[in-house]
Amino acid sequence: MRSYIINSLLILSLIFSSCVTEEEFSNSPQGNFEALWKIIDRQYCFHDYKDKEYGLDWDAIHKEYANKITSGMTNKQLFDVLSNMVNELRDGHVNLISNDRVSQYREWYDAYPRNFNDSIQSNYLGRDYNYSSGMKYTILPQNIGYIYLGSFESSVGSGNLDEILNALSICNGLIVDVRNNGGGNLTTAERLAERFTNEKVHIGYITYKTGPEHSSFSKPDPLYLEEPASRVRWQKRAVVLTNRRSFSATNDFVNKMKQLEKVTIIGDKTGGGSGLPYTSELPNGWLIRFSASPIYGPNMEDIEFGIKPDIKVDITSEDYNKGVDTIIETAISFLSKKE
Numbered sequence: 001m002r003s004y005i006i007n008s009l010l011i012l013s014l015i016f017s018s019c020v021t022e023e024e025f026s027n028s029p030q031g032n033f034e035a036l037w038k039i040i041d042r043q044y045c046f047h048d049y050k051d052k053e054y055g056l057d058w059d060a061i062h063k064e065y066a067n068k069i070t071s072g073m074t075n076k077q078l079f080d081v082l083s084n085m086v087n088e089l090r091d092g093h094v095n096l097i098s099n100d101r102v103s104q105y106r107e108w109y110d111a112y113p114r115n116f117n118d119s120i121q122s123n124y125l126g127r128d129y130n131y132s133s134g135m136k137y138t139i140l141p142q143n144i145g146y147i148y149l150g151s152f153e154s155s156v157g158s159g160n161l162d163e164i165l166n167a168l169s170i171c172n173g174l175i176v177d178v179r180n181n182g183g184g185n186l187t188t189a190e191r192l193a194e195r196f197t198n199e200k201v202h203i204g205y206i207t208y209k210t211g212p213e214h215s216s217f218s219k220p221d222p223l224y225l226e227e228p229a230s231r232v233r234w235q236k237r238a239v240v241l242t243n244r245r246s247f248s249a250t251n252d253f254v255n256k257m258k259q260l261e262k263v264t265i266i267g268d269k270t271g272g273g274s275g276l277p278y279t280s281e282l283p284n285g286w287l288i289r290f291s292a293s294p295i296y297g298p299n300m301e302d303i304e305f306g307i308k309p310d311i312k313v314d315i316t317s318e319d320y321n322k323g324v325d326t327i328i329e330t331a332i333s334f335l336s337k338k339e
Helices: 002-019 029-043 047-054 058-066 075-089 118-125 158-167 186-196 249-258 317-322 326-336
Strands: 095-097 130-132 135-140 144-149 173-177 201-206 221-225 238-242 263-267 276-281 287-293
Touching: 029 058, 029 075, 029 276, 029 287, 058 075, 075 095, 075 287, 118 135, 118 144, 130 158, 135 158, 144 326, 158 186, 173 326, 186 221, 186 249, 201 249, 238 249, 238 326, 249 263, 263 326
Parallel strands: 144 173, 173 238, 238 263
Antiparallel strands: 095 287, 130 135, 135 144, 201 221, 276 287
């Protein structure tokens, strides 16, 4: 499965080199607007899905925002208009980037409960928790292992994973907390997920844009999670904790874990962000980052807007005021019960 990331980037580079540069646009407010709209129109991968979900009409968006472009507008004014336009996609992977600003669509998590608090989490980690490869880990008093991973940006070493899982092997169950993990490296997410399986598991599909039409995609390629050779694996029950800020590579990690027999997802729906992002350039040098290759679940279900947990739990206001994490407590109770 690791090769699909490299292959997808190669395919994307070939597609974009032939499609995006077919037309020349002037370095003017109008030219940059038209370039941005066309790049998204031809290469963004969720047009049809978002039309179905909330009525996205990219042609209507063009008409609406073209009326806001003037020849004498400043760069700041232009950035504001273009940023608002790409935010119509409701996609956290879509960012317009200038030399001093980055647009960001935030409503995919702002409208939801946070369901995570650093101070409350410290009540569970304690003062003497261990730290390795970006992971904080400890054993809770109920003999439940707890790992917190706040990002997949850094590489996770195989030896470090062996060390962590060996240290927690005496536990009756394991909690892997990826709340507020905004993503990072897909390979890192896979390297952790593969420690929870003893066999090859079908975890989804990926497709690639094959033309400028919104529905032009390749035949879905299956994706698999394979067990690591000669490495320590977790053999007992495990729980993955999620919230709306579990996004991008973390969404991919949760999808993998959800397909495993002994893993249960507890918390809130993830933030989504399932497509592989790609970056292109406007005539004025600004960059546009967007989702270009959609990833699906094993039944070809869309996971772009998030993955529902197996057990839905929010941190209650009463627990919050007492310094208690309702989601962790639910996971402890679940893992403490006999199978």
